[in-house]
Amino acid sequence: MLKYLADSLVYTLIGIQPGTRLGDTLNFFFYDTAKVFLLLITIIFVVAVIRSFFPPERARKLLGHHREYVGNFLAALLGIVTPFCSCSAVPMFIGFIESGLPLGVTFSFLISSPAVNEVALVMLWGLFGWKIALLYTATGIAVAFFGGIVIGKLKLEHLVEEYVYQIKMGECEMAVPTWKERIEYARGYTKDILKKVWIFVVLGIGFGALIHGYVPMDFVLKYAGPGNPFAVVVAVLLGVPLYSNAAGTIPIVQALVGKGLPMGTALAFMMSIVAISAPELIILRNVIKPKLLAIFTGIVAVAIIIVGYLFNAIL
Amino acid sequence: MKIQILGSGCQNCMKLAKNAEEAVKAKGTECEIVKVTDIKEIMSYGVMQTPAIAIDGKVKSVGRVLSVEEIKKLL
Numbered sequence: 001m002l003k004y005l006a007d008s009l010v011y012t013l014i015g016i017q018p019g020t021r022l023g024d025t026l027n028f029f030f031y032d033t034a035k036v037f038l039l040l041i042t043i044i045f046v047v048a049v050i051r052s053f054f055p056p057e058r059a060r061k062l063l064g065h066h067r068e069y070v071g072n073f074l075a076a077l078l079g080i081v082t083p084f085c086s087c088s089a090v091p092m093f094i095g096f097i098e099s100g101l102p103l104g105v106t107f108s109f110l111i112s113s114p115a116v117n118e119v120a121l122v123m124l125w126g127l128f129g130w131k132i133a134l135l136y137t138a139t140g141i142a143v144a145f146f147g148g149i150v151i152g153k154l155k156l157e158h159l160v161e162e163y164v165y166q167i168k169m170g171e172c173e174m175a176v177p178t179w180k181e182r183i184e185y186a187r188g189y190t191k192d193i194l195k196k197v198w199i200f201v202v203l204g205i206g207f208g209a210l211i212h213g214y215v216p217m218d219f220v221l222k223y224a225g226p227g228n229p230f231a232v233v234v235a236v237l238l239g240v241p242l243y244s245n246a247a248g249t250i251p252i253v254q255a256l257v258g259k260g261l262p263m264g265t266a267l268a269f270m271m272s273i274v275a276i277s278a279p280e281l282i283i284l285r286n287v288i289k290p291k292l293l294a295i296f297t298g299i300v301a302v303a304i305i306i307v308g309y310l311f312n313a314i315l
Numbered sequence: 316m317k318i319q320i321l322g323s324g325c326q327n328c329m330k331l332a333k334n335a336e337e338a339v340k341a342k343g344t345e346c347e348i349v350k351v352t353d354i355k356e357i358m359s360y361g362v363m364q365t366p367a368i369a370i371d372g373k374v375k376s377v378g379r380v381l382s383v384e385e386i387k388k389l390l
Contacts, residue, residue: 055378056363083378087325088364090354095363163355172361172374185379286354 002038006031025213032205032251036126040119040201044193047118048186051083052177056092058082059109060099068152071105076144079112080137083189086114086280093287097160098169104152110284111300112144115275119197123250124270128257135311136267143275143303150299159292200248208251212258220259231265232308236301239272246273263315268308276300316346316390321357321374322366324350331366331380338386346390 006027010016016023059078066074084092089110096106116137125133177185224231242249253266276297285293318335322328332350339346351357360369364378368386375389 060363084364085325085327085378087323087327087366088378090323091357091363091365094354094358098358167355167358170359170361172377174374174377188379188382 002031002034006034021213025209028212029205029209032127032209033202036123036201036205036251037198039122039126040194040197041190043122043125044118044190045186048083048189049182050081051189052182052185054078054081054083055174056082056084056088056095057172057174060095060101063096063101063105063109064099066105067102068104068149071102072108072145072148072152073141075105075108075148076112076141079109079144080116080141082109082113084113086277086283089280089283090286093284094164094167095169097164098167102152103157103160104148104150106148107151107296108144108148111147111275112140114277114280115144115271115300116140117246117274119193120246120250120270120274123201123247127251127254132263132267136270139267139271139307139311140275143271143300143307147296147299147303151296154295156292156295159289159295161287161289164287197247200245201251204245204248204251207248208255211252211255215255215259217259220256220261224256224261224265226262226312231262232268232305232312235265235269235308236272236305239269240276240301241278242273246270249273262312264308264311264313267311268304271304271307272301275304316344317371318346318348319351319360319369319372320348320366321351321360321362321369323354323357324352325365327380328366331368334381334383335368335386337383338390341383342387342390344390 009030010023010027011018014026016026059082062078063071063075093106093110096109097103121133121137124136221227224235250270253261253269257263257266281293281297284296288296318339320328320332320335322331328350332348335348339348357365357367360367360374362374362377366380367377368375368381368389370389381389
């Protein structure tokens with residue numbers, strides 16, 4: 001259906017011959033833009049409705065009885081469905097520690113929450129298909145699980161700012177939202193996210209379309225192909241400062257994959273964009289000491305790099 | 316009446332505070348709006364998600380920027 005619309009728009013309405021570079025580029029652009037926006041609206045809305053059932057208070061209660069391993073795994077799962085904007089990272093961290101959750105379990109939650117990001121998920125699904133999107137989710141959970149376990153084993157409780165342990169949390173009775181309120185919340189949330197990312201999506205797909213139409217294959221293979229053993233490391237280092245532009249970078253990466261960029265390198269790049277972000281690190285600095293911040297960043301980066309090589313080897 | 320806006324002062328918190336101001340103005344009630352930015356104080360309300368809004372010390376909504384209409388209903 002979308003394919004038909006894109007075809008008739010470019011080849012019939014605008015009148016460019018199929019098979020030409022310009023025709024391919026435009027067709028790719030219109031088809032992908034329409035597909036991605038449809039997916040974005042649907043999935044962000046559904047995710048928001050699901051999230052309205054898992055407030056952080058609930059995550060805290062659910063995790064309360066579990067220690068290592070099971071706790072880390074549950075935390076990684078809850079990190080995905082619990083809603084939280086990066087400003088809430090501090091109160092959430094304090095709330096978890098205050099209720100007696102182990103540091104490692106708390107970190108599993110803090111890693112998976114940004115690492116498995118619904119916008120990145122949609123972009124991957126729309127541009128690479130559901131298998132890659134699923135693989136990305138599983139990878140995010142795995143990185144969060146093992147990252148939390150390692151931080152737990154290192155016994156770094158003394159690297160949490162002292163005041164965190166002194167805070168006493170109050171009780172807060174919240175009414176259970178009605179379905180009308182959940183839908184209202186999901187509608188507002190979807191609108192907010194779209195407003196934030198649409199420009200990156202359009203620019204990213206536009207740029208990706210240009211690569212798709214004009215960049216020769218040898219170019220990508222030469223610099224980032226299987227022949228370059230450092231490609232994954234470089235991809236992860238490049239990805240860290242690119243935070244929040246997952247929406248714009250994934251279409252570019254997709255075009256590069258089409259030109260021969262290995263999938264593991266691509267996945268590692270995308271994971272590093274969403275999982276480690278400067279703004280979040282700055283916020284977390286309020287509750288943990290610089291040394292723990294560095295250990296946390298290092299563990300997540302290394303885990304992502306391993307994942308990248310692993311996928312390059314098996315895919 | 317006293318409205319407390321709980322949040323570190325990010326964009327969402329500021330928007331919530333602005334909406335609260337508008338709601339109070341529209342209703343014409345006597346109302347004081349206080350911004351609570353200290354993390355210890357925010358936690359003492361039992362809130363883990365910001366922005367949150369409390370009226371006379373009772374938390375009414377967490378983790379969401381309420382619209383002017385929604386705040387009017389709370390007043």
